[in-house]
Amino acid sequence: MQNPSLELQLQTLPDSPGVYQYYDKDDKLLYVGKAKNLKKRVLSYFNKVHEVGRTRVMVKKIVTIKHIVVQSESDALLLENNLIKKHQPRYNVLLRDDKTYPWICIKNEPFSRIFSTRRMIKDGSEYFGPYTNFKTIHTILDMIKELYPLRTCNYDLTERNIQNGKFKVCLEYHIGNCKGPCEGYETLTNYQDHVDQIREILKGNFKDSLRAFKKQMQQFAADMEFEKAQIVKTKIEALENYQSRSMVANPKITNVDVFSIVSDEGAAYINFLQISHGSVIRSHTLELKKKLDETDEELLQLGVVEIIGRFQLKPKEVILPFEIDLGEHIKVTVPQLGDKKQILELSVRNAKYFRMDQLKQMQIVDPERHTNRIMAQMKKDLRLPEEPRHIECFDNSNIQGTHPVSACVVFKDGKPSKKDYRHFNVKTVEGPNDFASMEEVVFRRYKRLLDENEPLPQLVIIDGGKGQLSAALKSFDTLGIRGKVAIVGIAKRLEELFYPNDPVPLYLDKKSETLKIIQQLRNEAHRFGITFHRDKRSKSALNSSIESIPGIGEKTMQTLIKQFKSVKRLKMATQDEISAVIGLSKAKKITEFYHNQKTDS
Known part of the structure; x- marks a missing residue:
């Protein structure tokens, strides 16, 4: 144990739910965490060997442990979230999104105005949202304006002011966008009926508005007012079009919040969808930047609590990809099939799209961070002891055994390093023998690097299956570098990765960046080898012709x-x-x- 004082602090921790805080020698807050059992959770940091370097470094810095006991684990979760946002400790997950978002407000006043705002004023007004961008709000408000003639002025339209003739109709009245409540041309009852229908649309319920418009259209048609009936029909079509675009599930699914998570080595992306009457009425993706070896369960729990607090949600049911504790009052559903499973898959797709957008932006704005993230991901995917900053790939080329050559291409930090590419004329092998050719060129390549005291790569890729890999390993054994340099073989047809002494191949996700870089290496080695082979054949033919x-x-x-x-x-x-x-x-x-x-x- 680090010191007697720390050991005493650990022994006196309670077996209760709560929040723990780690401080260093300068009394600076390092980390905030929550636990169902404070003693067990905190002791786990000191009783096990941590593989992640950042966790090891943090544990060495801990001098003081403080804790706050709470009633339940859900209370601990809320307190943890608040403390992280307030203090932003160095080793906690970083909430990378702290913007204020726009809402749609139905103002608490006679002849209610409906508009977008970033400020919430507690005056009895209703707020819908928040929405993650103004484009969505403009689409909704434009549709509402097309369907209902609402006022845009800020007059105080009390009954007394209207009766006293304080106001005059404006241009909006004359062009048909407002029915002139300021001069008493529209009743408060009729106006508020429209507001009630808009309120239901904002909740995702289109049924009442469609029914009212259809009844109105039929009445105009019965009265032979076909122009007015056509105008109402256009409104019905606009509303049905918006409904079809926003509806993603069975209309019976209502008041449900959906959360999913997609993560990599550097960050997690948590998508939130709010479903009402089968329609998505709210969507948002939160990025969490990792600091330690956090699990998806821990990150999703933190993200859900953050989104619930930020958007002032009162969820009765949440759909999740796996179980997490959100307290007694929230029903957690982990769907296996059906409509709810489809909604969860939609949320996952949204999280993946957001992640891809962020990665593209990162590649442009911060290429170093992008490279670091890919290297960390490759280390994890390929089960390597260190990041593969320097990778070499070998490929043999021969046509019916003639002019056997081999190519070695080099990638550094995930990008081709063409000045380090090498060609090899196979010298000791007669006929088409890929295995012997591979053994020769691998030996020659690393014998030279060792003789010249040049750095060896962290990863060697052999284009071929188990046979070529075994041949390359013979040269590794001869040179004494087996175990010092990671080596894998990639089979062409199924993109199988073979490891020494492992009969079961590794299959990477077809869309993973790790596989894409390996494929790029293999294709580049093939191109480089074929070009050299073609040149050699041409020169040989020219030589015999001139002779x-x-x-x-x-x-x-x-x-x-x-x-x-x-x-x-x-x-x-x-x-x-x-x-x-x-x-x-x-x-x-x-x-x-x-x-x-x-x-x-």
């Missing part, structure tokens, strides 16, 4: 190979082009030789 020309010596042959690189190019060259390289006399011999070949054929 058969009488009067052309080896020196002239090398000059022509260097200049024209292929038989086809040499045949197509004019006598002047060839003479510019080797002189007129020899150029005539070459052009006559190829001309006679054409004549003979």
Whole structure:
């Protein structure tokens, strides 16, 4: 144990739910956590070996432990959330989103105005939202304006003021956007009926508004007022169109909040959907930046509490991907199939899209952070002891056993390092023997790096299955670097990753960034090897073609190979082009030789 004082603090912790706080020697708050049992949770930090470096570092810094006992675990969760936001301790999850969001307000006044605002005033007005962007609000308010003629002025429309004729109708009345309640042209009862229908639309209930509009349209049609009936029909179509776009599930599913989580090494993304009458009436994704080795359960619990508090939710039922404790008054559903499962999958898709957007932005704004995140993810996905900052990939190329060559491509920090690419002419192998070729070039590559005291890669990828991997391992054993450098083989067809001494291959998610980088390495090695192989075949063909020309010596042959690189190019060259390289006399011999070949054929 670190010191007697700390040991005493640990022994005197209660077995109660609560919040614990870690402080360093300067009395600076390091971390805030919640626990069902304070003693068990805090002791776990000191009784186990932590794999994550940041957790180890934090535990070494702890000098003082303070705690607050509460009634239940849900109370501890709320208190933890408040303390994290207030103090922002160094090792706690960072809530990366602390903006104020817009609401739609139904003002508490006669002839209620309906508008967007970021300020909530407790004067009896109703607020719907918040919405994560103004685009959604503008869409809703534009639709409401199209459906209902509401006032936009800020007059105090009391009955007395209207009767005293204090106000005059404005342009909005004359162009048909308002029915003129300021001069008594519209009754308060009729106006508030419209407000009631808007309130239901904002809750996701379109049924009452559609019924009222259809009844109104039928009445106009019965009275032979077809123009007015057409106007109402247009409103019905607008409302039905908006309903169809927002409806995602069975209309019977109402007053349900959905939460899902998608995470990687650096952050977690928690999506929230609020469902009313089968429609999404609110959506938001919260990003949590990880500091320690937090589980998805811990992060989702923290995120749900944060969103409930931020949006002032009063959930009766929440849909989650797995069970977490949110207190006795909230029903938690973990759906396995049906409509609720589909809504959960929609939430997961939203979280994934948000994550991809954030990663694209990070790649542009903060490329170093983007690289660090990918390296950490590759380390985790490939079960490596360290981040693969330096990766090398080998690929063999030969056509029917001719001109066997091999290519080695190098990636540093997830990007090609073309100056470090290497070609190998296979020297000790006769015929098409991929295994022996792989053994030779891997030995030559790392024998040279060791002789020149150059750094070895953290990861070597062998393009091929178990056979090629075993061949490469023989060279590793000979050089004594097995265990010092991670090595895997990738099979072409199913993208299987093979590890030494492990008969079961690893399959990565087809959309994972780790697999994409491995595929990029493999494709780049294949391209680089094929290009070298093609050049070698062309030069070989040119060499044999020139050798058969009488009067052309080896020196002239090398000059022509260097200049024209292929038989086809040499045949197509004019006598002047060839003479510019080797002189007129020899150029005539070459052009006559190829001309006679054409004549003979």
